[in-house]
Amino acid sequence: MNMPDMNKMKQDCPNKQECLQLLQSILDGEATAAQKETFMKQHLQECMTCYQNYHLEVAIRGLLKQKCSNEAPEELINSIKEKVIKNLGQ
Amino acid sequence: MEEEVVRNQYTDAQKQEIFDMEFMPHINAMYNFAYRLTLERDDAKDLLQDTYLKAYRFIDSFQQGTNAKAWLFRILKNSFINDYRKKSKEPSKVDYQEVEAYYNSEDVDRQITPDLRVESLTNMIGDEISNALNSLDVDFKTVIILCDLEGFKYEEMAKILDIPIGTVRSRLHRARNLLKEKLSEYAKSMGYKTA
Numbered sequence: 001m002n003m004p005d006m007n008k009m010k011q012d013c014p015n016k017q018e019c020l021q022l023l024q025s026i027l028d029g030e031a032t033a034a035q036k037e038t039f040m041k042q043h044l045q046e047c048m049t050c051y052q053n054y055h056l057e058v059a060i061r062g063l064l065k066q067k068c069s070n071e072a073p074e075e076l077i078n079s080i081k082e083k084v085i086k087n088l089g090q
Numbered sequence: 091m092e093e094e095v096v097r098n099q100y101t102d103a104q105k106q107e108i109f110d111m112e113f114m115p116h117i118n119a120m121y122n123f124a125y126r127l128t129l130e131r132d133d134a135k136d137l138l139q140d141t142y143l144k145a146y147r148f149i150d151s152f153q154q155g156t157n158a159k160a161w162l163f164r165i166l167k168n169s170f171i172n173d174y175r176k177k178s179k180e181p182s183k184v185d186y187q188e189v190e191a192y193y194n195s196e197d198v199d200r201q202i203t204p205d206l207r208v209e210s211l212t213n214m215i216g217d218e219i220s221n222a223l224n225s226l227d228v229d230f231k232t233v234i235i236l237c238d239l240e241g242f243k244y245e246e247m248a249k250i251l252d253i254p255i256g257t258v259r260s261r262l263h264r265a266r267n268l269l270k271e272k273l274s275e276y277a278k279s280m281g282y283k284t285a
Contacts, residue, residue, distance in 0.1 A: 028243075030243065068220050070122040087146060
């Protein structure tokens with residue numbers, strides 16, 4: 001994304017929630033190429049609210065991935081494997 | 091499973107191979123899902139073990155080449171609802187349908203416009219986001235986990251959760267607003283300006 005000219009941007013978005021839903025579909029890989037093109041290349045360049053929302057959404061996704069994962073304890077993995085092997089042939 | 095179930099007759103060797111090659115690689119993601127749902131390490135272990143043993147028991151209804159991760163997540167989610175939610179000492183005090191009806195009402199979008207800034211997120215280097223996620227109602231945190239942590243597509247999520255795609259989309263939107271609201275509270279309590 002090009003760095004937009006902050007001074008020329010609208011400060012408020014009349015369709016904030018609709019835009020946020022579209023933005024989320026884009027980031028989730030669920031929007032069409034045309035929707036993505038229009039939103040990213042046009043709307044984000046001129047709307048401060050959505051521009052900020054874009055960065056916030058990206059940051060939250062990054063933080064979730066970084067902070068909200070847990071690995072299964074090794075002994076649990078081994079115990080599951082053992083139980084399955086015991087069940088083989090039954 | 092509602093959709094047509096084709097039962098296979100795998101040999102023991104095939105079963106073992108499917109289990110090792112298709113099911114086990116998802117064990118960390120599955121454990122994380124179990125932990126986020128139960129919020130107790132011991133319950134998460136039991137739920138994970140039950141799910142994997144169930145997956146093994148029903149392995150003949152798993153089609154090789156289909157999405158094993160989605161298949162496993164669906165079993166785990168159903169086991170949680172059927173076995174763990176009932177057992178829970180403190181069942182959800184809020185009826186989910188009421189919650190969803192509330193969050194689907196038009197007014198809420200106007201009310202929930204969390205004023206959160208990227209800069210305050212960069213200061214959340216501890217457990218803030220994890221706690222915020224855990225604090226959400228189970229149906230809301232589930233969609234965030236499936237989408238943002240596990241990368242499932244809306245269509246896969248609809249199958250895992252037995253809900254229409256439109257509901258996946260709107261529930262995700264509400265869930266993310268609620269998560270931001272929580273994060274915004276943390277940001278305020280940490281003394282960072284939110285707007």
